[in-house]
Amino acid sequence: MRAEIIAVGTELLLGQVVNTNATFISEELADMGVEVYYHTVVGDNPKRLEELLELADTRSDLIILCGGLGPTDDDLTKNILAEHVGVPLVQDQAGYEHMMSFFKNRQHPMTPNNLRQVETLKDGIPLQNRTGLAIGCLYKGEKNNYVLLPGPPSELKPMFIEQARPLLQKEFPAPEKLISRVLRFYGIGESLLVTELAELIEQQTNPTIAPYAKPNEVTLRITAQSVDETSGNVLLDQVESEILAKVGEHFYGYGEENSLEKVTVDLLKSRDLTVTAAESLTAGEFQSTLGSIPGVSTVFPGGFVTYSKETKASFLDIDRSLLDTYGVVSKECAQAMAEQALAKAGTDFAVSFTGVAGPEEMEGKIPGTVFVALAQKDGETLVTENHFSRDRSYVRHSAVMKGLDLLRRAILNKN
Amino acid sequence: MRAEIIAVGTELLLGQVVNTNATFISEELADMGVEVYYHTVVGDNPKRLEELLELADTRSDLIILCGGLGPTDDDLTKNILAEHVGVPLVQDQAGYEHMMSFFKNRQHPMTPNNLRQVETLKDGIPLQNRTGLAIGCLYKGEKNNYVLLPGPPSELKPMFIEQARPLLQKEFPAPEKLISRVLRFYGIGESLLVTELAELIEQQTNPTIAPYAKPNEVTLRITAQSVDETSGNVLLDQVESEILAKVGEHFYGYGEENSLEKVTVDLLKSRDLTVTAAESLTAGEFQSTLGSIPGVSTVFPGGFVTYSKETKASFLDIDRSLLDTYGVVSKECAQAMAEQALAKAGTDFAVSFTGVAGPEEMEGKIPGTVFVALAQKDGETLVTENHFSRDRSYVRHSAVMKGLDLLRRAILNKN
Numbered sequence: 001m002r003a004e005i006i007a008v009g010t011e012l013l014l015g016q017v018v019n020t021n022a023t024f025i026s027e028e029l030a031d032m033g034v035e036v037y038y039h040t041v042v043g044d045n046p047k048r049l050e051e052l053l054e055l056a057d058t059r060s061d062l063i064i065l066c067g068g069l070g071p072t073d074d075d076l077t078k079n080i081l082a083e084h085v086g087v088p089l090v091q092d093q094a095g096y097e098h099m100m101s102f103f104k105n106r107q108h109p110m111t112p113n114n115l116r117q118v119e120t121l122k123d124g125i126p127l128q129n130r131t132g133l134a135i136g137c138l139y140k141g142e143k144n145n146y147v148l149l150p151g152p153p154s155e156l157k158p159m160f161i162e163q164a165r166p167l168l169q170k171e172f173p174a175p176e177k178l179i180s181r182v183l184r185f186y187g188i189g190e191s192l193l194v195t196e197l198a199e200l201i202e203q204q205t206n207p208t209i210a211p212y213a214k215p216n217e218v219t220l221r222i223t224a225q226s227v228d229e230t231s232g233n234v235l236l237d238q239v240e241s242e243i244l245a246k247v248g249e250h251f252y253g254y255g256e257e258n259s260l261e262k263v264t265v266d267l268l269k270s271r272d273l274t275v276t277a278a279e280s281l282t283a284g285e286f287q288s289t290l291g292s293i294p295g296v297s298t299v300f301p302g303g304f305v306t307y308s309k310e311t312k313a314s315f316l317d318i319d320r321s322l323l324d325t326y327g328v329v330s331k332e333c334a335q336a337m338a339e340q341a342l343a344k345a346g347t348d349f350a351v352s353f354t355g356v357a358g359p360e361e362m363e364g365k366i367p368g369t370v371f372v373a374l375a376q377k378d379g380e381t382l383v384t385e386n387h388f389s390r391d392r393s394y395v396r397h398s399a400v401m402k403g404l405d406l407l408r409r410a411i412l413n414k415n
Numbered sequence: 416m417r418a419e420i421i422a423v424g425t426e427l428l429l430g431q432v433v434n435t436n437a438t439f440i441s442e443e444l445a446d447m448g449v450e451v452y453y454h455t456v457v458g459d460n461p462k463r464l465e466e467l468l469e470l471a472d473t474r475s476d477l478i479i480l481c482g483g484l485g486p487t488d489d490d491l492t493k494n495i496l497a498e499h500v501g502v503p504l505v506q507d508q509a510g511y512e513h514m515m516s517f518f519k520n521r522q523h524p525m526t527p528n529n530l531r532q533v534e535t536l537k538d539g540i541p542l543q544n545r546t547g548l549a550i551g552c553l554y555k556g557e558k559n560n561y562v563l564l565p566g567p568p569s570e571l572k573p574m575f576i577e578q579a580r581p582l583l584q585k586e587f588p589a590p591e592k593l594i595s596r597v598l599r600f601y602g603i604g605e606s607l608l609v610t611e612l613a614e615l616i617e618q619q620t621n622p623t624i625a626p627y628a629k630p631n632e633v634t635l636r637i638t639a640q641s642v643d644e645t646s647g648n649v650l651l652d653q654v655e656s657e658i659l660a661k662v663g664e665h666f667y668g669y670g671e672e673n674s675l676e677k678v679t680v681d682l683l684k685s686r687d688l689t690v691t692a693a694e695s696l697t698a699g700e701f702q703s704t705l706g707s708i709p710g711v712s713t714v715f716p717g718g719f720v721t722y723s724k725e726t727k728a729s730f731l732d733i734d735r736s737l738l739d740t741y742g743v744v745s746k747e748c749a750q751a752m753a754e755q756a757l758a759k760a761g762t763d764f765a766v767s768f769t770g771v772a773g774p775e776e777m778e779g780k781i782p783g784t785v786f787v788a789l790a791q792k793d794g795e796t797l798v799t800e801n802h803f804s805r806d807r808s809y810v811r812h813s814a815v816m817k818g819l820d821l822l823r824r825a826i827l828n829k830n
Binding site for chain 1: 425426427428429430431432433434435437438439440441442443444445451452453454455456457458463470485486487488517520521523524526528529545546547567569625627692694696697698699700701702703705706707709710711712715716717718719720721722723725726727729730759760772773774775807808811
């Protein structure tokens with residue numbers, strides 16, 4: 001089944017509101033095995049909406065409209081659709097009663113324009129609105145099927161999940177299931193990743209392989225079509241092992257909602273290990289990133305932000321002569337920062353960051369020159385020299401990700 | 416001029432990514448006086464993109480395409496547009512040189528597919544990519560005009576603001592000038608701000624007043640239409656003073672690209688004052704936020720992340736009995752953290768943060784309970800008790816903003 005999503009509302013075209021509804025519905029439909037070919041946003045304009053419906057009829061089996069079901073004059077989606085399919089609007093009894101009890105409880109007067117919100121297309125299946133007033137509708141036409149949903153996400157989401165989705169699955173059962181899995185990679189760019197996997201990607205039919213670049217990482221979504229979950233997972237397992245045979249060195253975890261910091265903190269927790277940090281150019285961003293993970297306090301007691309040469313000496317007791325001899329943008333400084341932080345915090349690991357975030361040069365080093373070091377209670381200190389690019393914020397983020405990866409690999413190597 | 420925005424990318428149709436680019440561009444175009452009639456999202460599919468371009472040609476003067484300029488085979492926007500308007504792609508020298516220096520600094524191999532990113536339409540005006548590699552383009556056709564922009568917002572936004580927007584304003588000057596100004600507010604919610612300004616907003620015709628809620632702040636964009644900049648600014652000055660008469664207490668600065676951290680760091684710099692911090696629940700986010708401002712090293716030498724009770728005692732020499740008596744989520748702890756950090760760093764100010772980020776309670780206090788304190792070299796220590804809401808990340812961000820505002824007001828009060 002081919003679907004498209006039409007969001008109606010001038011506020012979207014003015015950039016006042018983000019069209020998160022289309023994203024939400026798309027994710028749901030993908031999960032149901034329904035392919036979405038278009039999103040469109042159109043303003044509160046009868047003529048342009050009618051033209052769009054005519055176009056949509058020629059290319060989609062399922063047309064999902066959201067927004068424009070409210071009580072005011074510019075809410076016209078329901079009226080235009082009724083005209084378009086040639087049926088009148090009728091009052092829905094359940095919706096009417098829900099609205100009456102709402103206004104009774106609120107002890108607010110119900111203005112007459114509210115009645116528009118509980119009208120539905122004759123012969124359509126009404127979708128009740130648990131979190132609002134405007135009811136939705138599924139209308140099955142001869143060729144095309146339409147779903148009407150309210151614009152506010154707080155109303156649209158429960159209506160879709162609780163009512164529209166089960167109804168669609170009953171009315172249009174999917175022949176095949178779509179099972180997908182997200183693989184996450186650090187330390188390899190998108191262009192190099194797809195080059196390494198070129199053959200696999202070219203051959204892809206089922207499962208499909210979709211790369212996506214995020215700041216300082218790349219994800220691959222592999223998606224299999226199959227009759228059930230078990231056989232889908234067999235297909236995914238196979239393509240995953242082919243992928244990891246080529247680029248497994250850079251793989252760090254699964255899942256859309258995962259992150260390098262989450263994987264790293266989970267590893268620390270599972271092995272009862274602790275970390276501290278001493279940060280210069282990142283100024284606390286590494287520690288703040290650790291702090292974003294709930295429950296991190298069991299593995300991270302705290303650390304240092306030593307932005308100036310002065311605080312590197314005073315907070316960490318680093319020899320001034322070392323700082324003067326090698327400069328603060330040096331592997332010697334990074335090593336001393338990590339080792340002194342380790343000693344002061346008494347942790348298993350300490351990560352340090354020193355370098356040039358930019359935009360100006362420092363000690364004759366260009367922006368992006370960053371030393372990231374890792375000191376270990378029972379092991380050697382590792383020092384890396386990095387040359388990151390783009391702007392100040394990206395250089396700092398690149399350094400944080402490098403620190404997380406150094407730490408993650410060191411934990412894994414401890415076995 | 417009628418415009419439409421086409422975003423290209425299957426990840427948008429799968430619901431993996433929200434189409435914030437369309438929102439951003441719409442807001443910019445609205446500000447420029449250009450009307451946007453449609454947003455469309457289409458997948459990485461040559462046939463459907465070409466059909467969409469044919470449709471767009473019939474209804475829009477300006478067609479803005481975003482996404483699909485990357486190095487991989489599914490990045491096909493530029494190729495389809497070139498075919499559509501009937502010109503070849505040519506290599507852009509400036510983009511090529513930028514890319515070469517990028518790969519040289521990274522010491523990573525440049526795979527040949529990257530060359531696609533620096534191709535542009537013959538006779539088009541290339542738009543350089545300061546924060547990435549794929550260059551954009553403005554192509555003026557006989558009837559329709561096209562702008563090509565990269566998909567990642569971190570590349571699209573600077574390219575639009577710095578290059579596409581000025582170019583469009585030069586090539587297609589608006590009959591009337593639109594002059595706008597952004598006022599920034601901290602410490603007042605959008606709904607309250609709008610209520611306070613209800614009368615002004617209802618009467619608005621010229622200038623218009625557009626509120627916009629951001630995390631922990633609100634901006635108002637006031638826009639005047641006028642024949643020239645001078646008379647536009649007179650209109651803006653007048654409405655600004657009416658606005659500030661009502662909510663000036665919460666106003667902290669001007670400009671879309673400004674921020675509370677920038678205003679605060681600029682104040683420190685202009686008065687030769689310095690700051691340190693001791694952070695518990697924010698875990699370095701306050702210091703990292705200061706670190707995002709170039710040149711902050713002259714006013715911020717460094718500070719402490721004291722996440723555990725242990726590091727509060729050991730890094731800051733806070734009496735254990737104080738921590739045991741009052742708990743770490745207490746005004747006494749916040750005060751001691753700020754005062755000890757001040758003493759250790761020898762700065763003019765020290766800001767401290769302790770509280771419950773969540774999701775779990777701590778010391779019987781619910782998530783959102785946060786103490787933010789400010790110690791001053793020549794003044795009293797201020798301690799605030801706050802009750803922030805939403806999730807862990809929002810609570811931490813709310814705390815950082817509160818700390819910045821405390822500091823900003825203390826600097827202003829020093830005179």
